[in-house]
Amino acid sequence: MNQHTSPNPDGRKDAAALDEARLRQQAIGVRLRQMFDDVVKEPVPDDFLEILRRADRREQG
Amino acid sequence: MTADLKERPPRTPAEDDAFKNELVTLIPHLRAFARTLCGDAAAADDLAQDAMMKAWDARASFQMGTNMKAWTFMILRNQFYSDKRRSWRQTQLDQEAAERTLVAVDDPEAPIALDELRQGLAMLPAEQREALILVGAGGFAYEEAADICGCAVGTVKSRVSRARRALQGILEAGDYDRDGSAAGDAMRSILADAERLSTVR
Missing domain, CATH: 1.10.1740.10 (RNA polymerase sigma factor, region 2, helix turn helix motif)
Structure with missing residues (x-):
């Protein structure tokens, strides 16, 4: 028993469970960002830039 | 804002x-x-x-x-x-x-975990999903997300934390609409993919 922070085995189990939960949340976070970034990395369809160009030209006269 | x-x-x-x-x-x-x-x-x-x-x-x-x-x-x-x-x-x-x-x-070639994450997200209440996306994927601070959603910072924080818990629960229980996959598989594949991604990077 050289664990001073969690003298009872249950406390250590809790700490381990907490680590596991944190790990899972991190894993979900990685996935979530990846899902979003996958769309960010898609090439932008031409009509987006075309619409913006048209609007800009219209205003310039 | x-x-x-x-x-x-x-x-x-x-x-x-x-x-x-x-x-x-x-x-x-x-x-x-x-x-x-x-x-x-x-x-x-x-x-x-x-x-x-x-x-x-x-x-x-x-x-x-x-x-x-x-x-x-x-x-x-x-x-x-x-x-x-x-x-x-x-x-x-x-x-x-x-x-x-x-x-x-979904791309049939896409890793299975992404598919399951999307389904899990779809099961969250809209305001929780939106808060989690902004903070967890969009890279916004809680304060910025609160401005975007027009609510208090504390509200965003609690929505994000509820969304995280709920999503983890859904993924661990396999409680999404998918057939032929054992409970807990989604979480396992997400953990495996996260490990692979973090070693690649």
Whole structure:
């Protein structure tokens, strides 16, 4: 028993469970960002830039 | 961060160009955020285009140097909900369609965990999903997400934390609409993929 922070085995189990939960949340976070970034990395369809160009030209006269 | 409609001095072409250049760099992010709101990719691009044009038309009210990403996300979100209000009868159908699409558009070659994450997200209440996406994927601070959603910072924090817990629960229980996959498989594959991704990077 050289664990001073969690003298009872249950406390250590809790700490381990907490680590596991944190790990899972991190894993979900990685996935979530990846899902979003996958769309960010898609090439932008031409009509987006075309619409913006048209609007800009219209205003310039 | 309410849209400031006060008249500012006339804009110069150079200012418009600077605005346009920054707006263009935000298009991929607007598309990604719209995709999480709409599910359907074509409807999402329509929404992103509407938001882009609204931002362009309102450029006189935007102060260069402030957070244009948060500003455009707020415009997109407002647009989404005002479209929704206009067709509130459609809401339930839209939700069902979005859930179907979240499943249907999936690349069969895509890692299984992504598919399950999308389905898990689709099961969250809209305000939790949106808060989690903004903070967890969009890279916004709680304060910025609160501005975008028009609510208190504490509300965003609690929505994000509830969303995280709920999503983990859904993934661990295998409590999403999928056949032939044992409970807990989703979480296992997400953990495995995260490990692979973190060693690659």
